[in-house]
Amino acid sequence: MTSPAEALRTLLGPRGFLAAPDDLERYETGARYDRGRAAFVARPATTQEVSAVVAHCVAHGVRLVPQSGNTGLVSGSTPDESGTQGILSLERLTEPFAPDIANRSIVAGAGLRLSQLNERLAPHGLTLPIDLAADPMVGGMVATNTGGARFIRYGDVRRHLLGLEVVLPDAQGTVLNLLNPLRKNNTGLDLKQLFVGAGGACGIITKAAFELRRLPQQSATALLVPRDDDAAIELLLAFEERIGDQLAAFEGISGEALALTLKHQPRLRNPFAARATPDYCILVEFERAWAPRDGEIGIDDFLEQVLSDIWSLSGTPLADAILGRGADFWALRHAITESLAAEGRVIAFDLSFARGDVMKFRRAIAAILAERYPDIRVCDFGHLGDGGIHFNLVAPPGSDVARDSAPLRALVFEQTVETFNGSFSAEHGIGRVNQGFYERYVDADQRRIAGAIQSLLSPGRFGSVDLS
């Protein structure tokens, strides 16, 4: 008799099946923190192979964890410590790449990276406008419902998802073909929604159809200093009133995050070199999907005009504004994460709030942390425009909290959810990291329903989370 693993090797061939410890390591290690142990890695190259692997594993009681780009932060795509789970990697599912120009849409394999997709779409003047520091694959983007830094203009992956092909973790490895890329199609339950943001708990995404957007043709960027905390949201509303959906990004950066980034990345230009580093600043970006026209105000001048309008408001929310190259400002913004890691132990949170509550939460939690964790530096940054915030804390190496951050995590989540009615996971999902908080903060009726749906779709109980 052959073991389940040997049968998979036969099924998938040597390129499709890995079991040597050296080969497994990179799949067992997450983008941050986590490290599990895998029984094997299956790398099917077609939907039919995914289905066969799934049916085989369900029949033999082997649990699979789907893994896409493995760029998430919540241990959603790595196995646990038991060494009994297999990893089902989507990385070879790179077909098709099938843009439909007339429909402004694409059908894409789950193993394509966002960067690959957008490089190949650029010649058509089209893009999947999800803007991230990481470079995930299509499958994981759907499974986490990624949003990113330009959410305010474009929305999240769900907003762009027209269709999906999914393999269910059931005895048959049922393939659900929901790929039809129609924009309007209301003929019963929209089943594809069950797999968006579910982190692989309900099925394995093999292909996705997305609506695409026209590539931006013009952009302009500035770095703003709000008058004070309350002025940040006033500024946001002032921009929205004056430019509507040309507003593509409205990203807050705390003074601490800025200072540590400049400290650890000396090659980056300090935009505040000639002035005091502010307590908080905001990267604002305008985008237009059309080319400049003769006789039209250029987008840079338009941005200057809008800033001048806002500056001249009585009680203006603006204390300072720096115009400059977008690339410089974004380089700063995107260097924050690694800079914080160079300073100490980063305890990262991906929270979200109603937009008016972001700065209120910051103020409240900063006061609590100053008292209970005086060593910790609050180095948050994130998406003020959509209420998302990377609430990242830096603890000194070797400190108590660096060794065990669990009580701190519980405290931050308590303030987030119980006091400010926010979300403990804006766009990374649950994963093994947040399982306990899911059980604590998601209402019992909702978990009962979600668990029943998970049981219905995934009797094999694949994935890293239990939704019940």
Added chain:
Amino acid sequence: MTSPAEALRTLLGPRGFLAAPDDLERYETGARYDRGRAAFVARPATTQEVSAVVAHCVAHGVRLVPQSGNTGLVSGSTPDESGTQGILSLERLTEPFAPDIANRSIVAGAGLRLSQLNERLAPHGLTLPIDLAADPMVGGMVATNTGGARFIRYGDVRRHLLGLEVVLPDAQGTVLNLLNPLRKNNTGLDLKQLFVGAGGACGIITKAAFELRRLPQQSATALLVPRDDDAAIELLLAFEERIGDQLAAFEGISGEALALTLKHQPRLRNPFAARATPDYCILVEFERAWAPRDGEIGIDDFLEQVLSDIWSLSGTPLADAILGRGADFWALRHAITESLAAEGRVIAFDLSFARGDVMKFRRAIAAILAERYPDIRVCDFGHLGDGGIHFNLVAPPGSDVARDSAPLRALVFEQTVETFNGSFSAEHGIGRVNQGFYERYVDADQRRIAGAIQSLLSPGRFGSVDLS
């Protein structure tokens, strides 16, 4: 012992419970075609009353059909002929109206009409940008996932839905509070998605939270004649390339629909009075969410420039263009439906396709209809920009097909779904009208899953459709 109905009267009071035939009539009659018979109408005024009514009816085996604005076309909100079903009207659930300006969102009662919502939002410069000829209520808009004429710029109701409160048709009348208006919140299954476009099959919507958009500040409209059928989609792409998401509407109107509208609405100005009526024309609209600025090209001039660019393309897709008042063009567009009804028996279809297939479908089906139904006039119009099409046919009064349109409906759906991979219901849902086509055209695995979810959420089997 009191009957179930009498107990409801006690529960809801005289304003909340109707059973006299005269009172029932307007609830039993749909916006078009259908007429059922109701045992009673329950008009709860609060979520708690909805829950109590639901629990009572589930306990007594009384099936309820939720009814919102009752503007749908598929018998989704009216009872069947049995006289045993009750109607649960959402019309008194008009609270709250709670905009959150900082969050650019609102929590709204399911009984608020779209027009009421937008009239009260206008002073804030905000809108729920779903553009319809009908005036539905919030609950029904969510239950049908309404899209409308400006979908290409704004998307559908699902795109704007941040939260939902739903009463489940179960023994407890469970209230699911999913109202938190966060833009980014990926903490398990997004259960609210199960109620969007489900036509009331899974639960009764009592409140919804929407993301709002800034009201447009400028618009410009033109009526275009494409060179030929194929040129329609070329024109669409040419506009998208030049103006991106300023494109707010791209509405096709067949020559037949235009001719009958001008015939039956003599007060409307004929934009083609000085020339031949075209076989097909397209209403195109630009919108900007910002006010005009000194030094900026006005939106009318911008539209003219873009038309001139497209006109000068070699092999231009444009045969003619008429600039004019948007209100005049939209008056024509919105008068089509009633004009067709004045001419004969309208057999209406709400179809959708990948955008490149709309004109191909029109050509194919027109040829088939000309042969098999020579009396019928094809008077389609609709949303070329999103692939939706109101494929409306007019049959002479008293003709065979006017008496029994079932074979014709089957023929059109067959071409739509089997030949062109389109949808038999773009934005009206299933309803009793399309139940048979749902069973025919939705894959067995999908129906098995949808049916199981319906049983899970709605053991009382409320609503007008069976998803299994």
